[in-house]
Amino acid sequence: xxxxxxxxxxxxxxxxxxxxxxxxxxxxxxxxxxxxxxxxxxxxxxxxxxxxxxxxxxxxxxxxxxxxxxxxxxxxxxxxxxxxxxxxxxxxxxxxxxxxxxxxxxxxxxxxxxxxxxxxxxxxxxxxxxxxxxxxxxxxxxxxxxxxxxxxxxxxxxxxxxxxxxxxxxxxxxxxxxxxxxxxxxxxxxxxxxxxxxxxxxxxxxxxxxxxxxxxxxxxxxxxxxxxxxxxxxxxxxxxxxxxxxxxxxxxxxxxxxxxxxxxxxxxxxxxxxxxxxxxxxxxxxxxxxxxxxxxxxxxxxxxxxxxxxxxxxxxxxx
Amino acid sequence: xxxxxxxxxxxxxxxxxxxxxxxxxxxxxxxxxxxxxxxxxxxxxxxxxxxxxxxxxxxxxxxxxxxxxxxxxxxxxxxxxxxxxxxxxxxxxxxxxxxxxxxxxxxxxxxxxxxxxxxxxxxxxxxxxxxxxxxxxxxxxxxxxxx
Numbered sequence: 001x002x003x004x005x006x007x008x009x010x011x012x013x014x015x016x017x018x019x020x021x022x023x024x025x026x027x028x029x030x031x032x033x034x035x036x037x038x039x040x041x042x043x044x045x046x047x048x049x050x051x052x053x054x055x056x057x058x059x060x061x062x063x064x065x066x067x068x069x070x071x072x073x074x075x076x077x078x079x080x081x082x083x084x085x086x087x088x089x090x091x092x093x094x095x096x097x098x099x100x101x102x103x104x105x106x107x108x109x110x111x112x113x114x115x116x117x118x119x120x121x122x123x124x125x126x127x128x129x130x131x132x133x134x135x136x137x138x139x140x141x142x143x144x145x146x147x148x149x150x151x152x153x154x155x156x157x158x159x160x161x162x163x164x165x166x167x168x169x170x171x172x173x174x175x176x177x178x179x180x181x182x183x184x185x186x187x188x189x190x191x192x193x194x195x196x197x198x199x200x201x202x203x204x205x206x207x208x209x210x211x212x213x214x215x216x217x218x219x220x221x222x223x224x225x226x227x228x229x230x231x232x233x234x235x236x237x238x239x240x241x242x243x244x245x246x247x248x249x250x251x252x253x254x255x256x257x258x259x260x261x262x263x264x265x266x267x268x269x270x271x272x273x274x275x276x277x278x279x280x281x282x283x284x285x286x287x288x289x290x291x292x293x294x295x296x297x298x299x300x301x302x303x304x305x306x307x308x309x310x311x312x313x314x315x316x317x318x319x
Numbered sequence: 320x321x322x323x324x325x326x327x328x329x330x331x332x333x334x335x336x337x338x339x340x341x342x343x344x345x346x347x348x349x350x351x352x353x354x355x356x357x358x359x360x361x362x363x364x365x366x367x368x369x370x371x372x373x374x375x376x377x378x379x380x381x382x383x384x385x386x387x388x389x390x391x392x393x394x395x396x397x398x399x400x401x402x403x404x405x406x407x408x409x410x411x412x413x414x415x416x417x418x419x420x421x422x423x424x425x426x427x428x429x430x431x432x433x434x435x436x437x438x439x440x441x442x443x444x445x446x447x448x449x450x451x452x453x454x455x456x457x458x459x460x461x462x463x464x465x466x
Contacts, residue, residue, distance in 0.1 A: 028349070028356045040359065042351075044411075053343070053346060057339075124409075125360075241414045
């Protein structure tokens with residue numbers, strides 16, 4: 001069997017669309033008859049699904065340019081990695097998943113990329129439809145550049161595209177409350193509904209954690225793993241939830257907020273902070289970053305004064 | 320462009336159009352199913368206790384001095400010092416925001432609703448139902464311990 005290194009033989013996400021539809025229908029119907037735990041609200045569901053559709057359309061617009069850059073970079077590859085070799089798929093599985101971890105962490109911890117990713121977290125629900133609430137501005141934000149080193153290493157662009165698709169399809173099923181816990185060995189290695197519920201939670205102790213795509217091992221290795229605790233049920237959404245279901249607001253609200261902040265910035269340092277600082281950064285520390293929210297929560301837990309939590313620097317984190 | 324290539328391009332476009340239409344139909348069907356299923360989160364009207372409970376989560380460092388409830392229980396404005404802490408229902412969930420108390424007091428009332436404006440693209444406005452029983456702004460003695 002010969003595989004075209006430039007043109008993907010198939011798109012895992014496109015192939016999975018019928019599965020997405022059937023499983024969402026299944027989750028709704030089974031929940032309706034009390035067989036599983038799932039909450040759906042019609043307008044929230046519509047928003048999630050329309051964001052998914054819009055993301056596909058946006059992908060058509062920017063996908064060609066992104067793929068062209070990949071092809072250009074592939075000319076300068078260090079090695080010729082054969083697409084038909086089994087070991088190449090094993091290696092790209094790990095490297096692509098590590099790349100996803102880096103992308104996801106950057107997308108949460110730096111505002112410019114958060115602006116593109118935040119829409120995925122705007123639902124206060126956590127169900128399979130939420131998985132499809134995808135970005136419209138990922139191509140513009142440029143996070144796809146993080147995958148270019150794989151191309152330069154010599155992995156064919158088609159191989160990378162297929163592995164990225166497999167990762168996206170894997171991440172779909174973890175967006176559910178219907179599965180409480182997987183077997184312990186599985187929870188130790190793989191991203192699961194339990195781990196990803198924590199990732200979508202806005203409880204202070206759960207913020208900025210569990211960035212995994214397929215393997216949770218990266219979070220365990222790099223110190224971002226937080227286990228779900230039954231006594232602390234996840235509250236989903238973002239720190240400041242959206243005021244309506246308008247899909248344009250879902251897609252662009254953080255970009256608009258960045259624009260407002262840049263317009264009032266008084267120096268290049270402030271502009272850099274607003275763009276590349278953590279979400280919630282402000283020059284005077286009047287807003288809260290995740291780090292500050294978590295520190296204040298920890299101080300409250302320890303019974304200290306919330307006004308001057310010990311060990312907490314109330315000044316903003318420098319970008 | 321040759322006739323064959325043009326034909327292929329048209330077929331590709333038709334394929335994408337069919338895929339788009341199919342997606343729209345599938346979305347409509349899934350949303351209709353979600354509406355039919357009636358499986359939202361429980362979201363009963365607010366009372367003073369539930370407002371305080373929710374605000375303790377949203378604004379854990381703030382003390383709530385007084386609570387004004389929207390006529391339909393789908394929102395509340397609470398005073399915390401010189402700030403107003405606002406809760407508003409969105410679907411089966413709640414949205415919280417804060418603004419200066421003075422701005423909340425002078426917010427416009429139109430169509431039986433108090434319209435609160437925020438300098439926040441994520442929630443530029445929230446509106447809460449006002450009634451004769453629960454007028455907005457609330458009477459001073461009860462709600463303004465600093466007055």
